[in-house]
Every structure is written in C-alpha cells, then in structure tokens.
Amino acid sequence: xxxxxxxxxxxxxxxxxxxxxxxxxxxxxxxxxxxxxxxxxxxxxxxxxxxxxxxxxxxxxxxxxxxxxxxxxxxxxxxxxxxxxxxxxxxxxxxxxxxxxxxxxxxxxxxxxxxxxxxxxxxxxxxxxxxxxxxxxxxxxxxxxxxxxxxxxxxxxxxxxxxxxxxxxxxxxxxxxxxxxxxxxxxxxxxxxxxxxxxxxxxxxxxxxxxxxxxxxxxxxxxxxxxxxxxxxxxxxxxxxxxxxxxxxxxxxxxxxxxxxxxxxxxxxxxxxxxxxxxxxxxxxxxxx
Amino acid sequence: xxxxxxxxxxxxxxxxxxxxxxxxxxxxxxxxxxxxxxxxxxxxxxxxxxxxxxxxxxxxxxxxxxxxxxxxxxxxxxxxxxxxxxxxxxxxxxxxxxxxxxxxxxxxxxxxxxxxxxxxxxxxxxxxxxxxxxxxxxxxxxxxxxxxxxxxxxxxxxxxxxxxxxxxxxxxxxxxxxxxxxxxxxxxxxxxxxxxxxxxxxxxxxxxxxxxxxxxxxxxxxxxxxxxxxxxxxxxxxxxxxxxxxxxxxxxxxxxxxxxxxxxxxxxxxxxxxxxxxxxxxxxxxxxxxxxxxxxxxxxxxxxxxxxxxxxxxxxxxxxxxxxxxxxxxxxxxxxxxxxxxxxxxxxxxxxxxxxxxxxxxxxxxxxxxxxxxxxxxxxxxxxxxxxxxxxxxxxxxxxxxxxxxxxxxxxxxx
Numbered sequence: 001x002x003x004x005x006x007x008x009x010x011x012x013x014x015x016x017x018x019x020x021x022x023x024x025x026x027x028x029x030x031x032x033x034x035x036x037x038x039x040x041x042x043x044x045x046x047x048x049x050x051x052x053x054x055x056x057x058x059x060x061x062x063x064x065x066x067x068x069x070x071x072x073x074x075x076x077x078x079x080x081x082x083x084x085x086x087x088x089x090x091x092x093x094x095x096x097x098x099x100x101x102x103x104x105x106x107x108x109x110x111x112x113x114x115x116x117x118x119x120x121x122x123x124x125x126x127x128x129x130x131x132x133x134x135x136x137x138x139x140x141x142x143x144x145x146x147x148x149x150x151x152x153x154x155x156x157x158x159x160x161x162x163x164x165x166x167x168x169x170x171x172x173x174x175x176x177x178x179x180x181x182x183x184x185x186x187x188x189x190x191x192x193x194x195x196x197x198x199x200x201x202x203x204x205x206x207x208x209x210x211x212x213x214x215x216x217x218x219x220x221x222x223x224x225x226x227x228x229x230x231x232x233x234x235x236x237x238x239x240x241x242x243x244x245x246x247x248x249x250x251x252x253x254x255x256x257x258x259x260x261x262x263x264x265x266x267x268x269x270x271x272x273x274x275x276x277x278x279x280x281x282x283x284x285x286x287x288x289x
Numbered sequence: 290x291x292x293x294x295x296x297x298x299x300x301x302x303x304x305x306x307x308x309x310x311x312x313x314x315x316x317x318x319x320x321x322x323x324x325x326x327x328x329x330x331x332x333x334x335x336x337x338x339x340x341x342x343x344x345x346x347x348x349x350x351x352x353x354x355x356x357x358x359x360x361x362x363x364x365x366x367x368x369x370x371x372x373x374x375x376x377x378x379x380x381x382x383x384x385x386x387x388x389x390x391x392x393x394x395x396x397x398x399x400x401x402x403x404x405x406x407x408x409x410x411x412x413x414x415x416x417x418x419x420x421x422x423x424x425x426x427x428x429x430x431x432x433x434x435x436x437x438x439x440x441x442x443x444x445x446x447x448x449x450x451x452x453x454x455x456x457x458x459x460x461x462x463x464x465x466x467x468x469x470x471x472x473x474x475x476x477x478x479x480x481x482x483x484x485x486x487x488x489x490x491x492x493x494x495x496x497x498x499x500x501x502x503x504x505x506x507x508x509x510x511x512x513x514x515x516x517x518x519x520x521x522x523x524x525x526x527x528x529x530x531x532x533x534x535x536x537x538x539x540x541x542x543x544x545x546x547x548x549x550x551x552x553x554x555x556x557x558x559x560x561x562x563x564x565x566x567x568x569x570x571x572x573x574x575x576x577x578x579x580x581x582x583x584x585x586x587x588x589x590x591x592x593x594x595x596x597x598x599x600x601x602x603x604x605x606x607x608x609x610x611x612x613x614x615x616x617x618x619x620x621x622x623x624x625x626x627x628x629x630x631x632x633x634x635x636x637x638x639x640x641x642x643x644x645x646x647x648x649x650x651x652x653x654x655x656x657x658x659x660x661x662x663x664x665x666x667x668x669x670x671x672x673x674x675x676x677x678x679x680x681x682x683x684x685x686x687x688x689x690x691x692x693x694x695x696x697x698x699x700x701x702x703x704x
Contacts (some may be wrong), residue, residue: 019392020390021389024383024387050405050408126380128396129378129421131394174408236601
C-alpha cells in the first residue's frame with residue numbers, strides 16, 4: 001500500500017485561495033516530487049545547524065576531534081601498513097598518502113552511518129510531523145563536510161612538511177568530494193528506509209563499512225589491483241573518489257580518468273535508484289518505525 | 290458560500306496488527322518471499338490474507354470542514370482520532386480514499402517535537418519552528434512574541450534540559466501557536482496541568498480561528514471541547530458516529546460512554562460477578578467529574594455492582610501517577626453488601642497532587658478471594674495551578690499551597 005501527495009494548483013485561478021494538497025494513496029514509481037523537497041529546503045539548514053550545534057557540546061576538545069581522528073589513524077597506518085608491511089603508496093610519502101585517502105574515506109564512512117540511522121534516531125520527529133522524508137538523509141550527510149573541511153587544512157600542512165607541493169588540480173578536489181557525498185547519499189537512501197523497518201541493518205552497518213574499506217583504495221593505490229579486475233574494482237564509486245581526491249591534491253600519478261567515469265556513473269545510478277526506492281517506501285516510514 | 294478547508298472522502302487506513310511493533314524480523318520477510326514462488330509451483334495460491342491480522346483504524350471517513358471552523362474530535366482511546374490527524378498531516382498515508390487540504394497544515398501532535406535537550410530555548414524555538422514549517426525569517430519576526438507568550442523570559446538562553454516540563458510545553462506550544470498555517474491540528478496538548486496556561490492556549494486558539502484559520506482539536510477533556518469547539522465529530526471504531534453541534538454531540542458521547550464517570554467493563558467478563566462499573570469525584574458544591582480543580586474537599590466514589598452478598602468484603606484502592614508510581618493507597622474491611630449497585634465513597638479533606646493524569650486501580654475481595662480488580666479507564670485529572678518548585682526534579686508529587694514569610698527570631702534560646 002503506498003501513497004503520495006501531490007500539489008496541484010487551486011482549480012480556480014484566485015489569488016487568495018491557498019494551494020490544495022490532495023492526500024491520497026497512490027504509488028507512482030517515478031514521482032520524486034522534488035518541487036516539494038525544494039520548498040522545504042530550509043529545513044535541511046535547520047537539521048544541519050542543529051547537528052553541528054549539538055555535536056561537540058559537552059566535549060573537552062570540541063572540533064579538534066575532526067582532525068584527531070584521521071590524524072591518529074594515519075599515524076597507525078604509516079607505522080603498520082607503510083612501515084612494517086611496506087605496502088606501496090603510489091610514490092607519495094606514507095603519511096601524505098594515508099591522510100589524503102583517509103579524508104574522503106572518513107567522511108564517507110561517517111556519512112553513510114549517520115544517514116542510515118537518521119530515520120530511526122529522529123523517529124520522535126518523523127512520527128509526529130510531516131515534511132518530505134528525503135530531508136532527513138540529505139541533512140545527515142552534510143555536517144560531516146564541516147569536519148572534512150577542518151581536517152583538510154591539516155593535509156596541506158602535512159604536504160608542506162613532507163615536501164609535496166599542492167597541485168594546481170587541487171581545485172578539482174571538491175568535485176571528488178561531491179562524488180563522495182553522492183555515494184553516501186545513495187547508500188544512505190537505500191539503507192535508511194530498510195533500517196526503519198528492519199533494525200538488522202543497524203547491526204550490519206559496521207560490517208558493511210569495514211568490507212567497503214577493504215575494497216576501496218585507502219591503504220593501497222588502485223593500481224595495486226590486477227588490471228583485469230580494474231574495471232570491476234572501479235564499480236565501487238569510492239575508488240574514483242579516493243583516487244581522484246588524492247591525485248587532484250598531490251598531482252602525483254596519472255589522472256584516473258576512466259575509473260572516475262565509471263565511478264561517477266555508479267553514483268548517478270545509486271542516487272537515482274536510491275531516491276526512487278526511498279520515495280516508494282517513505283510513505284510507510286511512520287507506520288513501521 | 291463558505292470556503293472549504295478540508296474535504297475528506299472515504300478515508301481509510303489499515304494497519305497490520307502488530308504493524309507498529311518495533312522490530313520486524315528480516316528473516317520472516319525474506320523467508321516469505323523465497324517461499325512464494327514454490328507455493329505457486331505447487332499450484333497453491335498464496336495464503337489468503339487473514340482478516341484478523343489487519344484492522345481498519347479508519348474506515349470510510351468522510352467529512353467537510355469549512356474555513357475558520359473549530360472542530361473537536363472525540364472518541365475512546367483507539368477509536369481512530371490520532372490516526373485521522375496523522376493522515377491529515379501526511380505523517381501516514383491513507384490506504385483508501387483521499388482528502389483535499391486547502392492550505393498549509395500545522396500540527397501539534399505532541400508538543401516539543403524535536404526539542405533537543407542540549408540546545409537552548411532560543412535555539413529550540415528556531416529548530417522546532419523550522420520543523421513545523423516556518424522559515425527562519427518568519428521565526429525572526431515572531432521571536433519576541435513567542436518568548437513572551439511562553440513566559441520563559443530570562444531562561445531563553447538556558448539549555449532546555451534544565452527547564453521544567455511545564456516550561457518546555459509552554460515554549461513548544463508558543464512556537465506552534467505562532468505558526469500561520471491555514472489549518473491547525475491539535476492533539477491533546479492542553480492536558481498539561483497549568484490551568485492558567487491552558488486558558489491562555491484556548492484563548493489563543495479562538496483568536497487564531499477568528500482570523501479565519503481552521504482548527505481540528507482532539508481531546509479527552511470534554512470541558513475543553515465544550516469551551517472551544519463549535520462542532521464535534523465523534524469517532525468510534527474508525528468511523529464517524531456523530532457529527533454535529535458541540536453541545537449535543539458531547540452530551541450524547543457522555544451519556545453513551547459515561548465518559549466522565551468511567552463506565553465500562555474494561556474488557557473483563559463482567560456479567561454475573563461482582564465488579565466495579567464506574568467512578569467519579571465531586572468537589573465541594575461541584576458536579577460529578579474526573580478533574581480536581583481546587584484544593585478543597587473532594588469525594589471519590591466507586592460504583593460496585595454486587596452479584597452475590599458480601600459478608601466480609603474488603604476493598605483496596607490505589608492511585609498511580611502517569612509514570613506508574615503509587616501515590617496513594619488505602620483499604621476498607623468488613624464490608625457487608627447486598628446484591629445490587631453500591632456507591633463506595635471516600636471523602637478527603639483535600640487531595641493535593643501535582644497537576645497531571647492519574648489512574649485508579651481498585652479491587653474487591655470476599656475474605657481472601659479476589660472478586661474484581663479494576664483499572665479505571667477514565668483517568669483522574671488534577672488541574673490545579675502548580676505551586677511547586679519549578680524544576681520537576683525538585684517538585685515532588687504533592688502540590689500544596691502555602692504561605693511564606695520571614696521575621697526576626699524571637700526565640701531567645703536560639704541566640
């Protein structure tokens with residue numbers, strides 16, 4: 001049983017008449033109703049603003065956590081993966097390589113997790129007030145960008161220390177981050193509605209993230225993958241994101257153009273199917289939460 | 290011709306029984322899906338959907354509401370009132386039927402929706418307003434008005450977790466009251482103790498309606514419904530039972546369900562055994578009701594239908610607050626009662642409870658044999674003005690008026 005509401009203009013072209021909303025049970029697969037979403041865009045701002053306000057309240061070092069997490073992980077990777085295991089780092093100093101791959105990865109892992117849990121965690125709001133539910137996963141993936149921006153400043157510091165000149169292509173970095181945002185949203189759209197009905201997702205999500213970590217070029221460059229598997233490897237959109245981000249900032253290595261194309265295509269597919277599935281299921285969210 | 294505000298046609302909502310349970314086991318669904326093709330292979334159709342697994346929370350509900358009307362919605366718990374509001378606010382969708390809504394809908398299904406304890410009053414006003422559909426600019430423009438209405442003044446920059454629940458509700462209602470939707474849906478928010486604030490809210494809602502906005506108001510408090518609404522829709526078992534002028538429908542409802550006195554067998558097999566049928570209270574010089582509004586003397590009456598004579602009856606009375614804490618209990622022994630209806634009354638000099646909802650649990654015994662335990666379906670409401678500590682944690686469970694003074698000590702032993 002599914003339904004959706006559509007806005008249609010008042011039948012009479014009268015200025016004073018408010019718009020009529022028809023509430024009814026229909027289910028169009030391709031009814032994204034993006035206009036309504038747009039009308040509610042300010043709510044995204046409110047949600048993001050609340051998350052940022054609340055996030056570091058009652059913490060001792062506050063926003064420094066945004067830097068400390070990837071930094072500490074980078075140190076561990078440098079010692080174990082780079083040092084003891086001697087994994088290749090694509091011609092970059094180990095710390096720069098790991099930190100540059102960890103930035104988009106840390107954002108992605110965090111964003112997917114929060115987006116997946118957002119409907120469940122905000123059920124008090126979701127079961128009491130109407131707004132396009134799409135607002136929730138979209139708002140959930142945005143606050144992480146602030147952490148990413150803070151942590152990025154340290155990347156440039158690290159590069160200076162290790163003598164890697166920031167490349168002119170750095171201006172492309174936000175493009176790859178946008179791909180990461182798209183991927184996180186696409187995955188979040190799928191998982192958040194499933195999670196609303198089946199809390200199994202919540203239990204499985206750390207495992208999904210961990211598996212995803214290994215199939216993404218975080219602790220090794222993508223060219224470590226045998227060339228016969230490369231295209232399949234590129235189906236993971238995070239491959240294009242991480243490779244592209246690292247390349248654009250450091251300028252070391254070749255532009256991973258075909259990888260990025262495949263990744264970008266996958267992001268579009270993920271986003272589109274995710275949004276359709278989400279719209280299709282969202283009418284039931286308040287009933288199953 | 291008046292303009293229509295809501296046109297509902299055949300609205301129906303089906304829920305699966307237990308459909309609102311927290312956890313659905315994924316394996317059941319997966320198992321079902323996997324098994325389905327095999328059932329078909331065996332030439333069997335899928336098992337017919339059994340009717341006892343679903344129920345219609347709303348069943349073919351049609352009505353019109355004109356612009357500017359205040360319509361009360363009444364009915365027993367589970368009658369479908371809240372489902373109706375949830376459909377009209379689009380929180381959930383109808384299974385069948387449709388409704389045309391003319392204009393923006395604001396809702397107060399539960400005050401303080403989205404209030405975050407770690408945010409200040411000011412921040413929550415913005416966030417809550419945003420959730421309810423206000424733009425930042427609208428909130429900017431109304432901020433002072435909202436704070437003034439909520440009477441939280443100097444605490445506006447204090448984090449909300451330090452507010453008393455009364456203050457939180459006031460602030461939340463203030464935000465919602467300053468929404469400017471064409472239609473406002475209100476569910477039982479005014480049951481919050483503070484009578485003065487309740488009146489203020491009711492006045493505000495009347496004003497809002499006079500501006501041409503439409504209000505649907507769900508409440509169990511018939512006094513509020515009477516005071517506020519022109520028209521009342523009585524919902525029962527998912528359908529509209531009556532729809533008409535407030536005074537008439539409310540009276541019909543009261544006499545039918547004996548709402549104020551708590552008539553009803555409460556689902557027990559009540560025939561042929563001794564059982565409680567209802568309760569009411571009466572304040573000095575007042576009518577039968579279920580609400581305490583003063584600190585004066587109050588008589589609580591339980592009606593017991595005695596089936597076979599009691600020789601050594603024993604009655605137990607317990608009063609629980611909304612969190613389930615026992616706040617008062619007593620008992621009477623040695624009751625000798627003949628078959629028939631009896632009123633068992635307790636007159637107390639005062640019952641100075643904190644404003645809120647309370648529930649009676651009464652029992653009747655013959656010697657050691659329990660004859661009936663009754664959870665009264667109608668709650669006891671305490672609507673006195675709170676005079677306790679303004680932080681809930683320190684307010685306790687009693688609400689006792691007092692005088693306070695200071696003076697120099699005349700007691701020389703103290704010096």
